[in-house]
Amino acid sequence: MFSEYAPFTTKYFYHIVIAVISFVLFNKFFNWSYRRIAPKVDEKLFEDVQEEPALPKDLKHIPYRYIRLPEKEMLSRASEFYQIAAARRTLRYFSANPVPKEVIREIIRAAGTAPSGAHTEPWSFVVVSNQTMKSKIRSIVEQEEEINYRKRMGVKWTVDLSPLRTNWIKEYLTIAPYLILVFKQTYGTLPNGKKKIHYYHEMSVSIACGILITAIQYAGLVTLTSTPLNCGPAIRSLLGRPANEKLVLLLPVGYPAKDATVPDLQRKPLSEILTEIY
Amino acid sequence: MFSEYAPFTTKYFYHIVIAVISFVLFNKFFNWSYRRIAPKVDEKLFEDVQEEPALPKDLKHIPYRYIRLPEKEMLSRASEFYQIAAARRTLRYFSANPVPKEVIREIIRAAGTAPSGAHTEPWSFVVVSNQTMKSKIRSIVEQEEEINYRKRMGVKWTVDLSPLRTNWIKEYLTIAPYLILVFKQTYGTLPNGKKKIHYYHEMSVSIACGILITAIQYAGLVTLTSTPLNCGPAIRSLLGRPANEKLVLLLPVGYPAKDATVPDLQRKPLSEILTEIY
Known part of the structure; x- marks a missing residue:
């Protein structure tokens, strides 16, 4: 009865079964190897794994205390830092x-x-x-x-x-x-x-x-x-x-x-x- | 003649062909999607893209000039650096x-x-x-x-x-x-x-x-x-x-x-x- 409506499906039933099994097996295998090789992808960043925010909701905001340096001092400190960093060697x-x-x-x-x-x-x-x-x-x-x-x-x-x-x-x-x-x-x-x-x-x-x-x-x-x-x-x-x-x-x-x-x-x-x- | 030696192969010839085609197709597909999703993988670091070394072969090695600080100064500099870093805010x-x-x-x-x-x-x-x-x-x-x-x-x-x-x-x-x-x-x-x-x-x-x-x-x-x-x-x-x-x-x-x-x-x-x- 089924063969009347879908003769192709009946005739090639085994072939289809093999194709589906192959698909499932290789899908599984590649998924596994994909996970093993590439665990960190940008898209994975935002996966749904939590319900509460990472930071408290009522986090206060406070004035930022800042002392502005004179331009000359800023430049000399920037150069000093460069000298220190440049002296670093592995x-x-x-x-x-x-x-x-x-x-x-x-x-x-x-x-x-x-x-x-x-x-x-x-x-x-x-x-x-x-x-x-x-x-x-x-x-x-x-x-x-x-x-x-x-x-x-x-x-x-x-x-x-x-x-x-x-x-x-x-x-x-x-x-x-x-x-x-x-x-x-x-x-x-x-x-x-x-x-x-x-x-x-x-x-x-x-x-x-x-x-x-x-x-x-x-x-x-x-x-x-x-x-x-x-x-x-x-x-x-x-x-x-x-x-x-x-x-x-x-x-x-x-x-x-x-x-x-x-x-x-x-x-x-x-x-x-x-x-x-x- | 071939069927005498490998009856299984002959009987299930079409099934094997379908399995192989499925393998090739899904392999291709997953390879493609794998490349698209994960372009940078550790294993890819060492792909064959060059013939010359990145650094000159005759790179000289020179003595490392170093002035050792007294322990007390080392500690005070480490603390000073921490203070500077800790004052940083986004x-x-x-x-x-x-x-x-x-x-x-x-x-x-x-x-x-x-x-x-x-x-x-x-x-x-x-x-x-x-x-x-x-x-x-x-x-x-x-x-x-x-x-x-x-x-x-x-x-x-x-x-x-x-x-x-x-x-x-x-x-x-x-x-x-x-x-x-x-x-x-x-x-x-x-x-x-x-x-x-x-x-x-x-x-x-x-x-x-x-x-x-x-x-x-x-x-x-x-x-x-x-x-x-x-x-x-x-x-x-x-x-x-x-x-x-x-x-x-x-x-x-x-x-x-x-x-x-x-x-x-x-x-x-x-x-x-x-x-x-x-």
Whole structure:
């Protein structure tokens, strides 16, 4: 009876069934791989995961206290800041000399003043000075980095980094007195237990890291801004970080080794990075 | 003959053909949609687009000159930097008073000292003080933001931002003496005309922005760190930026308005953002 109305459907019933099964299977597979590869998309920013606003509804607004500097002082402070920032270099050779904890705490405090989407402050800083823990982190990083150098990144990455004399041996991870591990919180938790959206979390955390490395430089210490590719999950689990946190950066902090060298790099001149429309 | 050796293949030949066609079609479709939704994935960082290293192969390594500060000075500088950073607030009310160009140039110079993946320096800063151009930027932003507030982001974003008293009217974009538009370069160009890989470009540019807003604060000026959602293409074309650049942030810079207010926000205490493993 059904075949009278839809002869095509009956005749090719098995074929249709196979096509549908294939569709479902591949859909599932690609969805899975898509999620695994690309967890953060702009469109995902505004997913419906909460009911209460992130900030109190009755948030007061207060006068902004401001002391205006004379133009001359403004210019000299801007130049002074540039000089400090320009003196910063990425170091790969550290001294084991200890650094007072309180200096590191002030540096993290400074990083925590960064702006963030809807003031969500989506960052966690883990400071490690424990030698056993540093060794464990080093072995995770070296294991992954060896794969990165040998396989994942292929010849290009190795070629591109070779002038910087980097490889997968990361002695500084056990030598530097501190490792700062910066995590982004992809979402937060509201007092009622519901998830709280964290807008632009990666950008907010990276901005905080810009302040962090400036604070390190300002205090007279040195660091290496590193992105340990694929080490995130293992380090997160080693440090017992919650499920909403993802490793963004790993920064050894301390004094440079006595014989530390840096590659003789030049920075782009202002004319190459600035366009003025006056 | 073939059927003797592989009876299954012969009997279900059409079914297999359909399964293969389904696979190819859905593979193609999902590949396409995957590319459209998620153009920047870690794995894509190391695509084969160049043959020469980003840095010269014979890059010299030079001794790092370093003056170690006494611990006491280190701590007082770390605290001083924290005080400066902590005094920074995101401002939404600007004065039209002019600011010397040279101050802005020093600030951009400082931002350009940021570290970047394989020293690719993947940033462009466009400083706009021209009134007509500022008006055009404002109208692009307001048009998109109205859609964002009314439709795209839905109730959540509006609810989340309402305590900050923001809406889609952005007067400051024409009042502030300068707009700094920060672009990331998703790839560069080698002297031989080939594409040059820009590793971790968004993170590098965001770190540079952390230094940028700190430089603005250090010089005694104020800013608003804004991410103009969906305005990128229109602003890029308005400013005639090349195809490899994408708008990341838009920062009005200047003095605060006389009666400027700020939301009475608190920052998370150190204990909430810092975990120490000693």
